[in-house]
Amino acid sequence: MIELLAALSASASAGMRIALPLLLIGLLQSDNLWYHIPLLSRIHPSVLVGILTSWALFELFASKKLLGQRTLQIVQLLLSPMVGAIMGISVAQLATAPEPFIWIVGIVGSLLAFVLQLVQVGWFFRLRGLPLWVVFIQDVLCIVLVIFAFDSPQSGGVIALLLLLLAIRSSNQWHKWYVKGRRSHKQNRSQHELPE
Template identity: 60%
Template sequence: MIGILAVLSVSAAAGMRIALPLLVIGLIQSDMWQRVPILDRLPPQVVIAVLTAWTLLELFVSKQLWGQRLLQFVELVFSPLVGAVMAMAVSRILQLQPTHLIWIFGVVGGLVALVLQLVKVGWFYRLKGLPTWAVLLEDVLCVLLVLFAFKAPNSGGLIALLLLWLAIRSSQSWYRWYKGGVRSEE
């Protein structure tokens, strides 16, 4: 059960940012990205350079409205892949048994990341841009979720489940808001 909560934790982090959680995983592990699918085939120097550059781009550009729009498309496309890769990596690192479930963890991780990214995009369009405090909170929460996945998986998993619950509540709120807007136009 603890492994599942750790997988949910890193998947939620991938639903917020794509390079930052991968960089944190690589930096806290002694063998860097040797157990991370796809990244284990690339030289560590290249992975560090690319992830550092993309993380800096995510951190600085996301504070501006045009930067949020730019990152939205990329993060929406790649968040399911990164969520799946990170979920599979945590499954390998924590040596979850049975090993044939790693692919199932990958699919679940990708779906969690996609759902959270879709909610983020929805809030962006409803609010006409995310406030800077929300983006900063998202950055901090992203790092914390990755750290919790390894140090306190119960806490990280519960935070991820809370974020999924908030995503469901948001979708219900948006539906009521949309239905109210359609009726007022008629």
């Protein structure tokens, strides 16, 4: 159960950012770096540090501007399932979880990261850009979730589940907003239609 909460915490961080959690998980392992992490273990650590650091800085600075947010939303929506799976599998492997459990965690982590990212995309389009205070909360949550995955998996898992609950509530709000928008659109059309 602890392994699952830790993996959920790590995967949820991938629902906020892409490079930052991968960079942090490697640096938190100190001497091993990304040795146990799927896919990333095949890339030379120096090259990987350069790529992840560059992209993490881009995420941190570009997310503060509207055009940067739009660019990041596309990239993060495409890559968040893969990064969520990598984060979940990595934490489960480090916790020496059984092999079948690791693959289940990878699938769940992938879905969690994708759902969280999808919710952010929805809010981005509804609000026409995320407010700066929301972006700062995303940055902090991403870092906290990765650290909690190792130091306090219960707290990290609870935060991840709360984020999932918020995502579900957001989808209900969007549905109401969409239905209300369609109703008002139909009323406007009926008022502007000319009589035959």
